[in-house]
Amino acid sequence: MIPGKVIGRLVASHATPAFKGVKFLLVQPMDENGADLGAAVVACDAIGANVSERVFMAQGREATILLPDTFNCADMTVIAIIDEVTP
Amino acid sequence: MKLARVVRQVVATQKPEAYRGVKTFMVKPLALDGREDKATFVAVDRVQAGVGDLVLIMQEGSSARHMFNNQQATMRTVIVGIVDHVEIER
Numbered sequence: 339m340i341p342g343k344v345i346g347r348l349v350a351s352h353a354t355p356a357f358k359g360v361k362f363l364l365v366q367p368m369d370e371n372g373a374d375l376g377a378a379v380v381a382c383d384a385i386g387a388n389v390s391e392r393v394f395m396a397q398g399r400e401a402t403i404l405l406p407d408t409f410n411c412a413d414m415t416v417i418a419i420i421d422e423v424t425p
Numbered sequence: 426m427k428l429a430r431v432v433r434q435v436v437a438t439q440k441p442e443a444y445r446g447v448k449t450f451m452v453k454p455l456a457l458d459g460r461e462d463k464a465t466f467v468a469v470d471r472v473q474a475g476v477g478d479l480v481l482i483m484q485e486g487s488s489a490r491h492m493f494n495n496q497q498a499t500m501r502t503v504i505v506g507i508v509d510h511v512e513i514e515r
Contacts, residue, residue, distance in 0.1 A: 339467035339502055341435070341451060369465045370432045370451045376463075384499075385439050394435065394449075394467040396499040400486045403499045404441060417499050418440035423433045423451070424476060 342367040356410035381414040392420040427454045443498035468502040481506035
């Protein structure tokens with residue numbers, strides 16, 4: 339799983355039918371100090387995360403499990419909202 | 426599997442059911458000379474690891490689902506061992 343910060347939303351009104359009802363978020367992966375790490379990614383939202391929240395994402399096959407249609411083609415999904423990271 | 430260092434504990438309340446009662450940590454894979462990789466992963470703990478520990482991580486979703494006996498578990502990176510020491514001969 340990969341930690342990151344939600345930096346925006348993305349709307350794709352014409353997408354594969356399996357994505358019906360799925361929201362897309364733009365997430366910037368981060369390191370343990372909260373610093374940006376690599377390029378931002380588009381991730382599906384399975385938990386109701388908002389912009390500026392710290393989250394972690396599931397990649398690959400695991401990204402599809404929590405979405406309405408588990409046979410979709412997602413490869414990155416926000417699965418948890420981080421409350422706290424120890425110093 | 427990879428050698429990694431546990432660097433932070435991650436606390437989340439809104440998380441999938443499969444994550445109830447398990448601890449999650451941020452881990453950084455290590456190169457063989459001990460330097461930390463840039464990559465940072467969130468890992469589920471299976472061995473009572475703590476921040477600062479040198480650990481063995483496994484990154485395979487199917488194995489993680491078997492390990493937690495839950496086919497709905499959205500997990501991939503799992504801490505599966507605490508490393509006592511590493512010997513490199515060359």
